[in-house]
Amino acid sequence: MTMLKDPSQKYRAFPVINLPDRTWPSKTITQAPIWLSSDLRDGNQSLIEPMDAAKKMRFFKTLVQVGVKEIEVGFPSASQTDFDFVRELIEGGHIPDDVTIQVLTQARDDLISRTFESLKGAKQAIVHYYNATAPSFRRIVFNQDKAGVVQIAVKAARTISRLAAQAPETNWRFEYSPEVFSSTETDFAVEVCNSVIEVFQPTPAQKLILNLPATIEAATPNVYADQIEYFGRHIDRRDSVIISLHTHNDRGTGVAASELGLMAGADRVEGCLFGNGERTGNVDLVTLALNLYTQGVDPELDFSDIDAVRKVVEECNQLPVHPRHPYVGDLVHTAFSGSHQDAIRKGFAQQKDGEIWEVPYLPIDPADIGRDYEAVIRVNSQSGKGGIAFLLEQEYGISLPRRMQIEFSQVVQKETDRLGLEMTAEQIYSLLEREYLQAHVPYTLKGHRLQEENGTSAVDVEVLSAGETQHWRGIGKGPLEALVAGLPAAVEIMDYSEHAIGAGAHAKAAAYIEIRLDGQRPLHGVGIDENITTASFRALFSALNRALREADAKAA
Ligand SMILES: CC(=O)SCCNC(=O)CCNC(=O)[C@H](O)C(C)(C)COP(=O)(O)OP(=O)(O)OC[C@H]1O[C@@H](n2cnc3c(N)ncnc32)[C@H](O)[C@@H]1OP(=O)(O)O
Ligand SMILES: CC(C)C(=O)C(=O)O
Ligand SMILES: [Mg+2]
Numbered sequence: 001m002t003m004l005k006d007p008s009q010k011y012r013a014f015p016v017i018n019l020p021d022r023t024w025p026s027k028t029i030t031q032a033p034i035w036l037s038s039d040l041r042d043g044n045q046s047l048i049e050p051m052d053a054a055k056k057m058r059f060f061k062t063l064v065q066v067g068v069k070e071i072e073v074g075f076p077s078a079s080q081t082d083f084d085f086v087r088e089l090i091e092g093g094h095i096p097d098d099v100t101i102q103v104l105t106q107a108r109d110d111l112i113s114r115t116f117e118s119l120k121g122a123k124q125a126i127v128h129y130y131n132a133t134a135p136s137f138r139r140i141v142f143n144q145d146k147a148g149v150v151q152i153a154v155k156a157a158r159t160i161s162r163l164a165a166q167a168p169e170t171n172w173r174f175e176y177s178p179e180v181f182s183s184t185e186t187d188f189a190v191e192v193c194n195s196v197i198e199v200f201q202p203t204p205a206q207k208l209i210l211n212l213p214a215t216i217e218a219a220t221p222n223v224y225a226d227q228i229e230y231f232g233r234h235i236d237r238r239d240s241v242i243i244s245l246h247t248h249n250d251r252g253t254g255v256a257a258s259e260l261g262l263m264a265g266a267d268r269v270e271g272c273l274f275g276n277g278e279r280t281g282n283v284d285l286v287t288l289a290l291n292l293y294t295q296g297v298d299p300e301l302d303f304s305d306i307d308a309v310r311k312v313v314e315e316c317n318q319l320p321v322h323p324r325h326p327y328v329g330d331l332v333h334t335a336f337s338g339s340h341q342d343a344i345r346k347g348f349a350q351q352k353d354g355e356i357w358e359v360p361y362l363p364i365d366p367a368d369i370g371r372d373y374e375a376v377i378r379v380n381s382q383s384g385k386g387g388i389a390f391l392l393e394q395e396y397g398i399s400l401p402r403r404m405q406i407e408f409s410q411v412v413q414k415e416t417d418r419l420g421l422e423m424t425a426e427q428i429y430s431l432l433e434r435e436y437l438q439a440h441v442p443y444t445l446k447g448h449r450l451q452e453e454n455g456t457s458a459v460d461v462e463v464l465s466a467g468e469t470q471h472w473r474g475i476g477k478g479p480l481e482a483l484v485a486g487l488p489a490a491v492e493i494m495d496y497s498e499h500a501i502g503a504g505a506h507a508k509a510a511a512y513i514e515i516r517l518d519g520q521r522p523l524h525g526v527g528i529d530e531n532i533t534t535a536s537f538r539a540l541f542s543a544l545n546r547a548l549r550e551a552d553a554k555a556a
Contacts, residue, residue: 247282496511
């Protein structure tokens with residue numbers, strides 16, 4: 001087996017639609033479409049292990065909670081499980097008044113009758129039926145010409161109208177899908193749908209849903225948009241029909257096709273959460289909804305706890321959501337690389353509540369969909385100082401001064417290179433402890449006494465070194481200068497800063513000091529203590545010990 005050198009021997013390009021005055025390219029989507037979830041039908045029919053009743057009920061309740069108002073709950077004539085589930089929904093009173101269930105059937109009288117049986121007693125329901133209309137299906141599946149295929153659709157419409165009239169207690173709505181619409185001659189799709197309209201006689205108050213599936217995605221999404229705009233211009237009684245989209249993802253452009261289809265005038269979208277469904281799946285309703293949201297349009301679906309929704313969907317479908325899946329994947333709000341982390345950290349610092357969202361690299365505020373910021377920045381060997389500083393700030397309230405960020409990021413990078421793994425905030429803090437806060441050798445500060453008089457400070461420190469206690473004394477204009485004067489090495493202070501960690505009685509002080517020892521490269525030290533003077537002394541000892549150790553290592 002091999003790929004063909006000339007694939008045109010086997011595959012042909014999709015013909016373009018003749019619509020030179022198309023208007024959709026300059027349209028924008030300004031309101032949410034009517035959403036229909038086909039997870040319980042389209043998704044379920046394509047699972048290795050179809051959902052059982054308990055899973056279907058759990059999924060149904062999640063859809064209701066999210067705010068989906070039209071839910072295709074199954075294909076009741078196909079299996080007893082689906083039939084019984086529809087009955088359970090109706091008899092158990094599980095369908096809220098503002099939610100309409102929809103069921104699917106082939107355009108066959110026996111299956112339609114069984115479908116109506118399943119819906120007995122429903123307050124409202126959409127009966128959705130379909131037959132394929134594309135040339136290859138006409139020839140291969142039905143062995144019918146165009147007129148024969150129109151007849152299949154019309155005959156079923158008549159049966160549906162008749163059975164609905166016999167059960168007036170239900171508020172019936174009808175949906176027809178010319179299956180494989182996108183591969184059907186658009187004029188013929190219009191012709192079939194107009195014939196169906198003739199039977200149902202829809203009005204602006206009682207609209208017919210015409211669902212136009214890209215059953216198998218076969219062209220670029222602009223072609224689908226042309227087909228939708230063309231259909232909308234030519235269909236009879238446009239004000240009495242709802243044009244519905246149903247895109248699959250065979251070419252990976254299901255979302256794009258639905259978005260362009262909406263720009264081309266469609267009113268409704270069918271799809272599944274996170275894109276489950278036949279083969280490569282149906283269009284992903286979550287992505288579509290959140291794409292709207294990030295354009296400032298209310299999607300009328302609530303994904304403010306997107307991970308909870310994902311959990312239900314994954315458990316019911318027994319399929320994982322990909323880590324790179326838009327909006328919800330584990331890694332999509334995560335930045336590993338240094339320049340991204342730097343920009344995100346600056347963006348968070350500058351972003352103000354109530355203002356337009358502008359944090360670089362994040363198209364959505366993760367908090368809006370129940371994600372927290374901690375997951376946003378993760379550190380591996382590609383990370384820079386920004387991400388490390390962000391994690392220490394967020395998790396431990398530690399704000400490293402800029403030059404120390406650079407120095408510490410080199411320490412972290414050595415460690416991530418050594419480990420070949422990501423480092424968590426906890427591991428980074430441990431490294432900070434090991435490298436700075438526990439830099440007690442060769443000199444461990446055991447205690448100090450400070451006297452201050454007339455702007456002069458005198459410091460006595462007790463130091464443990466190689467098992468022996470030493471006493472140093474220094475005098476200076478402030479405590480730090482006094483301590484530096486008492487050190488047994490020539491130390492130049494390059495920079496000093498401090499800040500509080502936490503607030504109130506449990507607040508601590510963090511002190512950062514940068515020193516240069518005898519003409520060596522500057523190095524930092526860190527000290528944390530309840531007492532700010534003690535914190536600064538600890539920071540100086542931390543820097544001194546690190547500098548002495550580096551000098552020894554160089555000399556060795
Ligand atoms: C694109 C989609 O996702 S469509 C929805 C797909 N989902 C399903 O099919 C649900 C599961 N299906 C089933 O369980 C079964 O197919 C059933 C119970 C619905 C029907 O089963 P069967 O009666 O055994 O028929 P089968 O599915 O094999 O269909 C083949 C026959 O139906 C005809 N047919 C297929 N689709 C349709 C249709 N939409 N309308 C009318 N007739 C159709 C075929 O031409 C074929 O007819 P033939 O036997 O005269 O050649
Ligand atoms: C039944 C129809 C709507 C369908 O699922 C499809 O064509 O993809
Ligand atoms: Mg489908």
